[in-house]
Amino acid sequence: AQKITQTQPGMFVQEKEAVTLDCTYDTSDQSYGLFWYKQPSSGEMIFLIYQGSYDEQNATEGRYSLNFQKARKSANLVISASQLGDSAMYFCAMKVADSWGKFQFGAGTQVVVTP
Amino acid sequence: DAGITQSPRHKVTETGTPVTLRCHQTENHRYMYWYRQDPGHGLRLIHYSYGVKDTDKGEVSDGYSVSRSKTEDFLLTLESATSSQTSVYFCAIAGGLNTEAFFGQGTRLTVV
Numbered sequence: 001a002q003k004i005t006q007t008q009p010g011m012f013v014q015e016k017e018a019v020t021l022d023c024t025y026d027t028s029d030q031s032y033g034l035f036w037y038k039q040p041s042s043g044e045m046i047f048l049i050y051q052g053s054y055d056e057q058n059a060t061e062g063r064y065s066l067n068f069q070k071a072r073k074s075a076n077l078v079i080s081a082s083q084l085g086d087s088a089m090y091f092c093a094m095k096v097a098d099s100w101g102k103f104q105f106g107a108g109t110q111v112v113v114t115p
Numbered sequence: 116d117a118g119i120t121q122s123p124r125h126k127v128t129e130t131g132t133p134v135t136l137r138c139h140q141t142e143n144h145r146y147m148y149w150y151r152q153d154p155g156h157g158l159r160l161i162h163y164s165y166g167v168k169d170t171d172k173g174e175v176s177d178g179y180s181v182s183r184s185k186t187e188d189f190l191l192t193l194e195s196a197t198s199s200q201t202s203v204y205f206c207a208i209a210g211g212l213n214t215e216a217f218f219g220q221g222t223r224l225t226v227v
Contacts, residue, residue, distance in 0.1 A: 006157075033213045045205065045218035052213055091157060097212050100165040101146040104174070107157035 002027040002096050006106035013082050013113050020067070021077040021109045023092030031097035034075040036066065039089040039108075048090075051075060079111075087113045118142050121206050121219035128226055134193040136222050138206030140186075146209040147189040148216065149173075149181060151202040158205065164189055196226040 118141030160173030162181040209216040
């Protein structure tokens with residue numbers, strides 16, 4: 001069975017600082033994908049970044065980067081130069097190739113960016 | 116924006132009544148998902164589909180059933196609504212195993 005764990009329920013970060021959101025996962029499969037989503041207070045789900053299990057380089061998308069440590073089964077999201085608009089709930093998710101597309105999420109981390 | 120629509124967007128229903136939520140997509144994506152979102156629990160997978168008539172259970176499937184008779188529609192039915200099913204329900208679609216999922220706007224369901 002696959003599982004996603006986000007251990008930080010909430011955190012505060014100052015504007016312009018970097019923040020790291022933790023995500024660990026558990027799967028016995030070799031082929032899987034890891035995703036991060038942002039959910040602002042308006043409620044929509046916004047895709048941020050993707051990392052495949054066979055990707056050798058860490059994924060980056062603008063101010064977002066994914067620190068992928070396969071042996072430790074962690075996929076932490078790094079947001080550089082935080083902005084007030086980054087205040088939101090952030091979810092880590094995983095899709096396993098052998099599970100017919102099953103797509104599961106962690107419990108989320110609430111980020112509040114302060115001036 | 117991905118073409119995905121949930122209906123209704125809001126619903127209040129009484130305990131014990133059946134309720135059906137609809138997810139409609141215009142992207143011809145293979146995978147479709149139903150989640151519920153409750154404070155402190157994130158998004159929990161209810162059911163998902165990997166093709167027409169191909170569905171499977173997620174982690175919180177008790178009390179829910181689904182059907183997918185055509186590619187574009189994925190229906191979630193609460194057979195006999197209970198107050199514990201008061202939640203925000205999200206539908207999502209994905210084209211492949213290594214592609215992101217796109218989400219609908221959510222349905223706020225209240226069972227009284």
